[in-house]
Amino acid sequence: xxxxxxxxxxxxxxxxxxxxxxxxxxxxxxxxxxxxxxxxxxxxxxxxxxxxxxxxxxxxxxxxxxxxxxxxxxxxxxxxxxxxxxxxxxxxxxxxxxxxxxxxxxxxxxxxxxxxxxxxxxxxxxxxxxxxxxxxxxxxxxxxxxxxxxxxxxxxxxxxxxxxxxxxxxxxxxxxxxxxxxxxxxxxxxxxxxxxxxxxxxxxxxxxxxxxxxxxxxxxxxxxxxxxxxxxxxxxxxxxxxxxxxxx
Amino acid sequence: xxxxxxxxxxxxxxxxxxxxxxxxxxxxxxxxxxxxxxxxxxxxxxxxxxxxxxxxxxxxxxxxxxxxxxxxxxxxxxxxxxxxxxxxxxxxxxxxxxxxxxxxxxxxxxxxxxxxxxxxxxxxxxxxxxxxxxxxxxxxxxxxxxxxxxxxxxxxxxxxxxxxxxxxxxxxxxxxxxxxxxxxxxxxxxxxxxxxxxxxxxxxxxxxxxxxxxxxxxxxxxxxxxxxxxxxxxxxxxxxxxxxxxxxxxxxxxxxxxxxxxxxxxxxxxxxxxxxxxxxxxxxxxxxxxxxxxxxxxxxxxxxxxxxxxxxxxxxxxxxxxxxxxxxxxxxxxxxxxxxxxxxxxxxxxxxxxxxxxxxxxxxxxxxxxxxxxxxxxxxxxxxxxxxxxxxxxxxxxxxxxxxxxxxxxxxxxxxxxxxxxxxxxxxxxxxxxxxxxxxxxxxxxxxxxxxxxxxxxxxxxxxxxxxxxxxxxxxxxxxxxxxxxxxxxxxxxxxxxxxxxxxxxxxxxxxxxxxxxxxxxxxxxxxxxxxxxxxxxxxxxxxxxxxxxxxxxxxxxxxxxxxxxxxxxx
Numbered sequence: 001x002x003x004x005x006x007x008x009x010x011x012x013x014x015x016x017x018x019x020x021x022x023x024x025x026x027x028x029x030x031x032x033x034x035x036x037x038x039x040x041x042x043x044x045x046x047x048x049x050x051x052x053x054x055x056x057x058x059x060x061x062x063x064x065x066x067x068x069x070x071x072x073x074x075x076x077x078x079x080x081x082x083x084x085x086x087x088x089x090x091x092x093x094x095x096x097x098x099x100x101x102x103x104x105x106x107x108x109x110x111x112x113x114x115x116x117x118x119x120x121x122x123x124x125x126x127x128x129x130x131x132x133x134x135x136x137x138x139x140x141x142x143x144x145x146x147x148x149x150x151x152x153x154x155x156x157x158x159x160x161x162x163x164x165x166x167x168x169x170x171x172x173x174x175x176x177x178x179x180x181x182x183x184x185x186x187x188x189x190x191x192x193x194x195x196x197x198x199x200x201x202x203x204x205x206x207x208x209x210x211x212x213x214x215x216x217x218x219x220x221x222x223x224x225x226x227x228x229x230x231x232x233x234x235x236x237x238x239x240x241x242x243x244x245x246x247x248x
Numbered sequence: 249x250x251x252x253x254x255x256x257x258x259x260x261x262x263x264x265x266x267x268x269x270x271x272x273x274x275x276x277x278x279x280x281x282x283x284x285x286x287x288x289x290x291x292x293x294x295x296x297x298x299x300x301x302x303x304x305x306x307x308x309x310x311x312x313x314x315x316x317x318x319x320x321x322x323x324x325x326x327x328x329x330x331x332x333x334x335x336x337x338x339x340x341x342x343x344x345x346x347x348x349x350x351x352x353x354x355x356x357x358x359x360x361x362x363x364x365x366x367x368x369x370x371x372x373x374x375x376x377x378x379x380x381x382x383x384x385x386x387x388x389x390x391x392x393x394x395x396x397x398x399x400x401x402x403x404x405x406x407x408x409x410x411x412x413x414x415x416x417x418x419x420x421x422x423x424x425x426x427x428x429x430x431x432x433x434x435x436x437x438x439x440x441x442x443x444x445x446x447x448x449x450x451x452x453x454x455x456x457x458x459x460x461x462x463x464x465x466x467x468x469x470x471x472x473x474x475x476x477x478x479x480x481x482x483x484x485x486x487x488x489x490x491x492x493x494x495x496x497x498x499x500x501x502x503x504x505x506x507x508x509x510x511x512x513x514x515x516x517x518x519x520x521x522x523x524x525x526x527x528x529x530x531x532x533x534x535x536x537x538x539x540x541x542x543x544x545x546x547x548x549x550x551x552x553x554x555x556x557x558x559x560x561x562x563x564x565x566x567x568x569x570x571x572x573x574x575x576x577x578x579x580x581x582x583x584x585x586x587x588x589x590x591x592x593x594x595x596x597x598x599x600x601x602x603x604x605x606x607x608x609x610x611x612x613x614x615x616x617x618x619x620x621x622x623x624x625x626x627x628x629x630x631x632x633x634x635x636x637x638x639x640x641x642x643x644x645x646x647x648x649x650x651x652x653x654x655x656x657x658x659x660x661x662x663x664x665x666x667x668x669x670x671x672x673x674x675x676x677x678x679x680x681x682x683x684x685x686x687x688x689x690x691x692x693x694x695x696x697x698x699x700x701x702x703x704x705x706x707x708x709x710x711x712x713x714x715x716x717x718x719x720x721x722x723x724x725x726x727x728x729x730x731x732x733x734x735x736x737x738x739x740x741x742x743x744x745x746x747x748x749x750x751x752x753x754x755x756x757x758x759x760x761x762x763x764x765x766x767x768x769x770x771x772x773x774x775x776x777x778x779x780x781x782x783x784x785x786x787x788x789x790x791x792x793x794x795x796x797x798x799x800x801x802x803x804x805x806x807x808x809x810x811x812x813x814x815x816x817x818x819x
Contacts, residue, residue: 012737026492027491027492027494028492028494029492029493029494030494030495033494039740039741040690041690044688044689044690044732044734044739044740045733045734045739045741046740047739048740049289049290050458050459051289051294051459052295052297053498054495054498054499054577055573055576055577056297056298056384056387057293057298057458058293059289059290059293073580073581075580075581096429096737096738097737097738100429103290107291110398115354115398116353116354118352118354124351124352125362125363125364126356126359126363127359127363128366131356131359135356135381138356138381138387138391139384139387139572142292174354177356179354180354
């Protein structure tokens with residue numbers, strides 16, 4: 001039976017290095033299968049997160065041959081087997097152990113977003129064409145691969161000032177929700193720092209759910225922020241009315 | 249009480265953060281309780297996200313003739329009348345309100361032409377009844393509940409596993425567990441506990457279930473003295489992927505058949521004509537699973553030992569719109585374009601009808617202070633669950649469990665927990681580190697899966713089940729000698745060693761109950777007792793711990809009131 005060589009990061013917050021494992025290949029095998037094989041035969045304490053193994057839960061994110069992927073959807077027959085397959089944890093988040101990273105920052109950002117707030121008196125009727133664009137955003141499985149590749153987070157570590165693509169998608173789902181009434185542009189600008197995104201589309205490329213993050217979520221949200229805060233006419237209206245949005 | 253352990257205190261502790269657990273948390277919060285939720289994975293990753301087809305609720309948006317009575321009748325008939333009739337009634341009556349509530353919390357379902365929630369056909373449901381979002385309904389539901397819970401400020405303890413329930417006399421008083429990350433122990437003191445831990449599918453080799461589905465909640469409840477019921481009824485979903493090997497068992501949603509998918513054998517015959525000519529592909533899951541299994545066994549299976557499921561007669565755009573994740577799943581994992589050709593499918597272990605025995609109104613178990621909801625609880629589905637009735641179950645009985653648990657917490661004084669219980673739990677949980685050169689937990693788990701797959705599968709007989717019980721005894725002994733390597737820091741080998749104990753307990757309960765029930769009913773098929781036995785139709789198998797021994801007894805199925813009996817008998 002054919003075999004593949006894996007170099008898997010082993011280590012914790014302090015230190016670590018890749019360890020080498022040989023894994024037999026079966027038809028249709030994915031990288032997560034190989035990691036399970038390593039656990040069962042060579043390294044029972046190899047730390048890996050996974051749940052559904054069907055691309056629906058977004059738990060098994062890692063960097064395979066340098067590319068951020070869901071390991072449950074990365075097929076071995078799509079990788080060159082004449083060289084070791086490297087598996088590393090997501091770079092943008094602190095390592096806990098092996099392939100498991102500390103993603104708790106995402107949960108803290110999520111808490112900042114003002115929740116769904118239905119318009120008073122809504123009749124709860126809406127049509128498929130009005131729902132389609134929000135349903136695209138709600139496909140998100142929170143694998144955090146978009147956060148991992150976003151250079152504002154990955155290279156510039158702007159976690160204090162920036163929410164990241166995942167949470168722009170969440171805000172877009174709320175802002176474009178047919179029943180929602182709450183404004184969130186102020187917090188998008190001030191707390192989630194949407195202005196820091198310079199639309200390189202890395203997030204869109206890596207999304208396993210094929211959500212068009214940049215085109216359908218981030219750009220329309222940026223436009224809303226611009227209209228609201230930088231359009232001279234809007235600025236004048238706001239000055240006269242003296243209104244200020246809630247942001248928390 | 250002072251202990252050396254990190255301690256948290258709540259009125260209501262919920263174990264499990266899937267649909268039932270989160271709905272229970274919201275129910276308990278609404279009563280003003282201090283609520284904590286413990287979950288084995290990160291928040292939002294629970295098994296509920298894998299539910300695809302929809303939530304069954306008689307909203308009558310598409311078929312105006314639908315009402316709770318028809319839903320009730322379908323559920324009882326699907327469960328072969330072994331269901332708790334009161335649970336089936338409550339479920340059918342309350343499901344529509346629970347769905348509307350989800351919408352009011354932000355869920356966005358697919359719509360009808362006139363702007364209402366769209367409903368689709370599903371196996372065993374007389375009318376088009378399943379509210380859905382393409383084929384990712386569970387994700388929509390879980391995310392909605394999660395957002396609501398975060399908004400209202402529930403305390404969530406993520407990546408934390410409970411290893412034992414703590415008691416004060418007969419009363420449930422708390423739970424003892426460990427943080428996966430550090431391996432440190434933690435104590436939760438609570439007046440009420442809700443078990444919402446899901447099922448047990450990881451005890452089988454071919455399964456649609458994730459690593460979390462190891463029967464923890466049922467095993468913990470059993471160890472704490474609660475009764476388990478209907479443990480012989482394990483649902484094998486008719487359509488799991490069969491090829492390639494790495495994806496074997498992954499679910500292919502029933503929505504494929506709901507949207508018009510046709511099953512054929514390798515000869516091109518539409519074989520459901522033989523097994524259920526009236527309902528065909530939309531027969532109940534037990535019937536379709538046995539049909540596929542039989543076709544394969546009799547030599548009419550596909551190349552990789554399954555059946556063909558074909559939706560390619562529908563327009564490609566329609567298939568991609570209504571079944572997007574199936575489209576991607578087959579394209580990416582099996583190189584099959586389902587808009588152009590058939591899928592290969594076969595049965596996969598999917599759902600546990602049995603579980604913790606609960607009171608229909610309050611979801612309370614037979615152990616004071618312990619409640620259960622969702623897949624971890626028994627009763628609603630009887631001998632076979634209809635597709636779509638699981639998500640509605642989570643909402644209806646999750647809410648009821650949360651309300652009743654909060655009410656219970658108001659009425660009872662604080663409990664005392666002697667530290668000896670915790671120290672004993674710690675000793676037990678650390679024991680695998682102390683043993684050297686024992687077997688790997690992965691080896692024992694693999695052997696358990698083979699035994700359950702081969703001897704306690706879709707078709708059963710006395711010989712196999714007896715053999716399975718003997719083999720399970722041996723596995724229990726082996727598991728007491730296993731050892732784990734490495735440190736306590738995020739160590740999956742250690743976690744599996746602890747989960748194995750729960751899997752062995754529930755597996756024994758399944759085999760014991762299956763051996764006792766000498767008939768075939770719903771998901772339980774005995775080759776040596778092929779027909780329904782009316783005498784068994786009035787009895788539920790109940791498992792309870794006596795001393796250290798697992799004992800089985802029978803309990804009468806509650807009799808239907810006359811008015812409900814009429815509903816069930818109507819055509």
